[in-house]
Amino acid sequence: MTEVLFYHLRGVTVESVLPSLLEKSLQRGWRVVVQATTEERADALDSHLWTFRDDSFLPHATWRVADAAQQPILLVVDDGNPNGAKIRFLIDGAGLPPDSASYERLVLVFNGDDDEAVAQARAAWTASKAQGFEVIYRQMDETGRWQQRQ
Template sequence: MAEVLFYHLESRPLEAVLPLLLEKTLERGWRAVVEVGSRERAEAIDSQLWTFRDDSFLPHGLAGDDTDADQPVLITTGEENPNGATVRFFADRAVPQSGEGYTRLVYLFSGHDPDAVAEARIAYRTLRDAGNQVTYWQQDDAGRWIDRTRQ
């Protein structure tokens, strides 16, 4: 079973949170896949990851190239895992259905989107009831993460 982390974004947007989580993932020696809801959003995240901070380099690519298997971080709109990632991120309304094949799933959703919150609640229950270790993290007003896991 996978460890599943739900991140309820409120005070900081995806563009500020995702690069930091990906950096931590790479620091641990893990590969990651980032699944998003559309090709346009994948391209926007790709662009943002190249420029999110002047003093950082976050190696990544968009799925669909000959180099997919070599990418430490791969951005996709599909369910594939061509880079052999052990961590899968879900953002922009991509919703995890199963933790199978991964050590960790990270589900990021906007607290300002009622539909995304409703989808997250369903996914939380489904993944928890399937036996995955599930935690729920919510931002406080300063952007710090507070563990709000309900047992």
């Protein structure tokens, strides 16, 4: 069954949390798709993932590369899954893909300080429940650790 995780950000950015979530996904042996809503945003993330930390390397590319199907992490702006990912991160209001049930896990990362983002997350929660997916809500605590909330 597909799990849909909702990561509620407050006072932190996608750029500050996404790399560690991607690292954990790779440690599990999963291929990953990260869906942004614009090409500019995907390009900015592409640059960020190369430079976010000096002692880390996240192998990734955008959908534009010829070997997209072989990439462990692929940044996209549409609903496709060119690398056969098991996990899909949805950022900046990217919606649930039509093939949601084909993933082991979908992760919606949203800005809790943005009313529109919260409304979109709530709608995705309702849609996920309606499809019979297991939904999980996580929020960062004051120590920077993710806590599952009800």
